[in-house]
Amino acid sequence: MKPLNVLVIDNEDVICDACHLVLGEKGHAVDYCKTGKSGLWALERESYDLLLLDMKLPDMDGMQILKGLKERKARPRVIVMTGYSTLANAVQAMKLGAVDYLSKPFTDDELVEAVEKAFAKA
């Protein structure tokens, strides 16, 4: 697949680094932000193909970012990540435009597969 411009929003360093490593090895360019606010700034500045979004951020709820994105014309595809997965909030995230859902913890293969699937659907 063609190289993607990816943004990770997660307050955990280790997860940002790991996503950077795994997706970087697949040839994608990966940026990351550790708060919702800085994430929104980055989304303003850059145009990303893909957003990996943690649902629980220190300063805001991942759902808020999804809602904000919904109003934009050009927006990245979103894969939601969460440590507290319930069917209900997966459905809610999908309604707000997320294309997939990864429940933590997940393997590198699951991450890569989710990314490929998100763009195969096009």
Next chain:
Amino acid sequence: MTSSTSFESYFHVIRDIIGAMHSLTSLQDVLDVVVTKSTDALDAKGALLRILNRETERFEVRAAAGLGERYLNKGPVTTEKILADLSEPGEVYIITDIWNAPRIEYPQQTWDEGIRMLLDVPLAIDEHVTGILRIYLAEQRALSDAEIDFIKTVAMQCACVIERVRLMENRQSDFDHLATQVEKGTSLGRMAAGIAHEINNPLAGILLYSSNLSKKVPKGGPLEEGLKIIIKETQRCKTIIQGLLDFAREQEPERFLSNVNDIMNSAIGIVENEFHLRQVRIRKNLALDMSETLLDRNRIEQVFINLLLNALHAVDDNGQVRVESSLDKERKRVCVEIFDNGCGISAENMEKLFEPFFSTKSNGTGLGLAVSYGIVKNHKGDIRVWSEPGRGSRFTVEFPILADESSSEARK
């Protein structure tokens, strides 16, 4: 005694017994009153009261009056003989031939004790014998109708007390059990979401790095092997936490009118292969007249799968698992039972059975039954277990028959 004084004396005894019943004293106090007062009223030598212990199915001496230590120490009667002869619970059995009566196990001791006549009075509720009152007389004599009536009345009252105490004790233990479950549920519920979030994040780091690294080390070497173990164990932690969340989640189930038979069939379909591999047969006997009730199909299916897999775990190869369903029209409940002829559950484990994290499987999370319990309670149902080590277990799941209110309102 003249008939009027005897009436008075019997009346006083009955009044004392009923008084003891209502004064909220212990069962023992009531039984003591019964043996002493019946001895006095009949001018007898003594009396002995035995109550059926439902666990051992033996009659145990619970109260005695007027009898010598030596006689009591003999363990006066065997239970089986008495039970076999008590075909008419409402009757009073009069024994005069001490030397030849099959109900007297120690005739010599009985004779030596100065006993010449015995009365056996079964204490029964709904034809079911729960105890026996035996009255010992020092001389043989005819009993008046009033005396027989008196004994029968005492026996009836006494049986009612025993039954009432038993029911109260059962209620108390059900209540205690429920109270601890509720307590566990709320504190666990609050903790679970926090634990899930705090632990799943570091696990995500471990899993991403270890799975990524496992592709970069030499194939088949010790590094790859170690990393695979780390991956597997991390995924196990994920399963445990997911189970904990399922257990702690307090949301209302999504219920639709369903037939438990259909849910059971689909649960069996899911586990069939595992049963087949172990060569364990599932015998089904599902009620044909089953009523639909409001159930969350997915969750109830999860409960049935848990119970079926537990049954499979309990039996040896070629063991048997039986599934039955029934409809209790009177109590308006549907009932599903899962039997196995496996290893059974020890009394010690029985107490912990529904506790989270209690497991006898080496790789179990200890959440299967805890989660099942929560799901069934959430449906206002009941889950009960009977088990005997070495013989097997039976899990009973019951749900009230509930109509679909939303659709009936829509029809209005």
